Amino acid sequence: xxxRAQASLPLxxxxxxxxxxxGVSLGVGSASISLEQLWxxxxxxxxxxxxxxxxELRLPRALSAxxxxxxxxxxxxxxxxxxxxxxxxxxxxxxxxxAAIGALGAMMLGLGGxxxxxxxxxxxxxxxxxxxxxxxxxxxWAPTRLLLTGIVVASGWGAMITLMLSMxxxxxxxxxxxxxxxxxxxxxxxxLPLxxxxxxxxxLLPLGRSLNVLxxxxxxxxxxxxxxRPLEWGIYAIASLLTAVAVSTAGSIGFVGLVxxxxxxxxxxxxxxxxxxACALAGGTLLLLADTLARTVIAPEQLPVGVITALLxxxxxxxxxxxxxx
Amino acid sequence: MSVLDxxxxxxDVPGRRSGRPLNLSVQPGQxxxxxxxxxAGKTTLLHTLAGLNPPRTGSxxxxxxxxxxxxxxxxxxxxxxxxxERVDGFPATVEETAMLGRHPFLSYWQRESAEDLRRMRAAxxxxxxAHLKHRLVSTLSGGERQRVAVATLLTQNPALWLVxxxxxxxDLHHQSAVMALMREQAAAGRALMLCLHxxxxxxxxxxxxxxxxxxxxxxxxxARDMLVPDALExxxxxxxxxxxxxxxxxxxxxxx
Numbered sequence: 001x002x003x004r005a006q007a008s009l010p011l012x013x014x015x016x017x018x019x020x021x022x023g024v025s026l027g028v029g030s031a032s033i034s035l036e037q038l039w040x041x042x043x044x045x046x047x048x049x050x051x052x053x054x055x056e057l058r059l060p061r062a063l064s065a066x067x068x069x070x071x072x073x074x075x076x077x078x079x080x081x082x083x084x085x086x087x088x089x090x091x092x093x094x095x096x097x098x099a100a101i102g103a104l105g106a107m108m109l110g111l112g113g114x115x116x117x118x119x120x121x122x123x124x125x126x127x128x129x130x131x132x133x134x135x136x137x138x139x140x141w142a143p144t145r146l147l148l149t150g151i152v153v154a155s156g157w158g159a160m161i162t163l164m165l166s167m168x169x170x171x172x173x174x175x176x177x178x179x180x181x182x183x184x185x186x187x188x189x190x191x192l193p194l195x196x197x198x199x200x201x202x203x204l205l206p207l208g209r210s211l212n213v214l215x216x217x218x219x220x221x222x223x224x225x226x227x228x229r230p231l232e233w234g235i236y237a238i239a240s241l242l243t244a245v246a247v248s249t250a251g252s253i254g255f256v257g258l259v260x261x262x263x264x265x266x267x268x269x270x271x272x273x274x275x276x277x278a279c280a281l282a283g284g285t286l287l288l289l290a291d292t293l294a295r296t297v298i299a300p301e302q303l304p305v306g307v308i309t310a311l312l313x314x315x316x317x318x319x320x321x322x323x324x325x326x
Numbered sequence: 327m328s329v330l331d332x333x334x335x336x337x338d339v340p341g342r343r344s345g346r347p348l349n350l351s352v353q354p355g356q357x358x359x360x361x362x363x364x365x366a367g368k369t370t371l372l373h374t375l376a377g378l379n380p381p382r383t384g385s386x387x388x389x390x391x392x393x394x395x396x397x398x399x400x401x402x403x404x405x406x407x408x409x410x411e412r413v414d415g416f417p418a419t420v421e422e423t424a425m426l427g428r429h430p431f432l433s434y435w436q437r438e439s440a441e442d443l444r445r446m447r448a449a450x451x452x453x454x455x456a457h458l459k460h461r462l463v464s465t466l467s468g469g470e471r472q473r474v475a476v477a478t479l480l481t482q483n484p485a486l487w488l489v490x491x492x493x494x495x496x497d498l499h500h501q502s503a504v505m506a507l508m509r510e511q512a513a514a515g516r517a518l519m520l521c522l523h524x525x526x527x528x529x530x531x532x533x534x535x536x537x538x539x540x541x542x543x544x545x546x547x548x549a550r551d552m553l554v555p556d557a558l559e560x561x562x563x564x565x566x567x568x569x570x571x572x573x574x575x576x577x578x579x580x581x582x
């Protein structure tokens with residue numbers, strides 16, 4: 001072991017993994033496209049049909065998947081540092097529940113696409129403010145209180161989701177169920193989430209060391225020169241925004257935000273300067289691969305991607321946890 | 327010039343009347359011991375002097391600048407605080423933990439330099455925990471963790487040390503070693519204030535003493551004037567006997 005993990009090697013490997021996953025995802029599908037064809041398309045050549053399929057169908061979806069996975073993993077990592085609790089993630093804190101209410105409400109009214117996404121975004125922000133407002137007593141920031149408030153609000157949303165589903169006409173149910181388990185088939189606009197992911201990662205780099213100090217608690221952080229309160233508020237706001245954008249792009253995909261940061265911590269240690277960018281790459285790659293599987297395993301039918309992330313992630317996570325306890 | 331000045335300072339202990347305001351200045355080279363029974367407000371005082379708790383009334387100045395006008399980072403470059411209780415957060419190695427002491431001196435984009443690494447390693451060496459450097463702090467014993475915390479403070483190397491129970495969990499040898507380190511720091515021109523439970527450590531190592539009573543009363547001064555049996559018996563409501571060892575008083579609690 002060394003004084004601190006070398007940042008460049010793991011990040012380079014993760015980036016390489018992401019590129020390979022992107023290649024696989026673009027090549028695999030109803031019509032598979034070879035590496036040479038992909039290369040030709042990247043250079044602006046290749047036949048028109050393949051070009052259209054790759055550039056207009058598979059690429060936006062793949063990039064969306066990558067961005068959403070990265071956003072969720074970074075949001076989870078931030079929440080865990082903020083609450084000093086490895087169990088925290090945007091879903092546990094009720095943010096995705098609020099988003100689900102927003103999205104399902106719009107779908108019940110027969111609205112779809114952009115309107116459902118906007119409504120989901122609004123729901124996520126509403127839930128964020130609700131949890132924060134209720135948890136933020138006069139005594140200041142208490143992680144346990146925030147976590148408990150989030151969990152209770154989340155279960156409230158869960159009950160309302162069940163109620164909404166039971167009141168919805170049968171023909172609208174499949175869309176809603178897919179949304180609840182995460183669905184990237186309507187994700188066609190990767191620019192915003194990708195840009196947000198990039199800006200967040202670069203913006204958080206200089207704060208990484210402060211976050212390492214903050215993980216020791218606000219008092220210790222203050223004693224070491226960190227203005228804890230504004231940093232905590234900022235982190236909560238950023239993590240909520242990332243979640244809201246991810247959820248309104250792809251529906252509610254659990255598990256990524258909880259498990260990716262945890263897996264990386266087991267392997268790479270706890271320096272946020274390394275874990276946060278690593279989360280972006282690994283979360284993105286995981287969701288990209290999961291989505292590729294989701295649309296190919298029982299093609300032409302598609303599986304909800306959340307099922308795949310859980311089926312892939314649970315055994316990996318349990319294995320890493322088991323090994324780290326040896 | 328004093329490093330730390332408290333003017334008409336009343337610490338905010340909930341539900342307690344204000345008592346006597348503190349007016350004291352801590353000079354370079356002094357080691358202050360803060361003594362008092364449980365709940366007298368020793369930790370609250372330390373946190374107030376560090377700017378973590380607002381005072382009820384009065385003010386604190388660090389190098390003649392009011393504490394509440396300084397940014398946390400600026401304060402942490404001059405003032406270090408050792409907490410009585412620590413939050414582990416996520417697992418971290420001994421080296422990573424001690425290196426946090428350099429945080430106040432590094433800008434946002436800076437990484438720890440070779441000089442920072444050297445300081446941190448020297449501090450681990452000094453506290454006799456260098457052999458544990460790759461261990462996770464959570465796997466250490468209480469005394470080892472305490473030494474890692476002191477090493478973090480030594481890595482920070484501030485002009486003013488506020489230390490809440492420096493000898494917590496330490497065995498006899500390491501108690502002496504840590505107290506010797508404190509005095510060594512004072513001899514090098516730093517100022518220290520230590521919350522202590524052990525009268526004999528205060529008698530042996532402190533130049534000045536502040537006695538805090540549970541009702542908010544306080545008195546302070548040079549150690550030899552303050553450490554008199556009558557005052558201490560009133561402070562702790564405990565009968566004491568005094569014996570002398572090597573010219574220093576040793577206080578022994580007795581029954582009755």
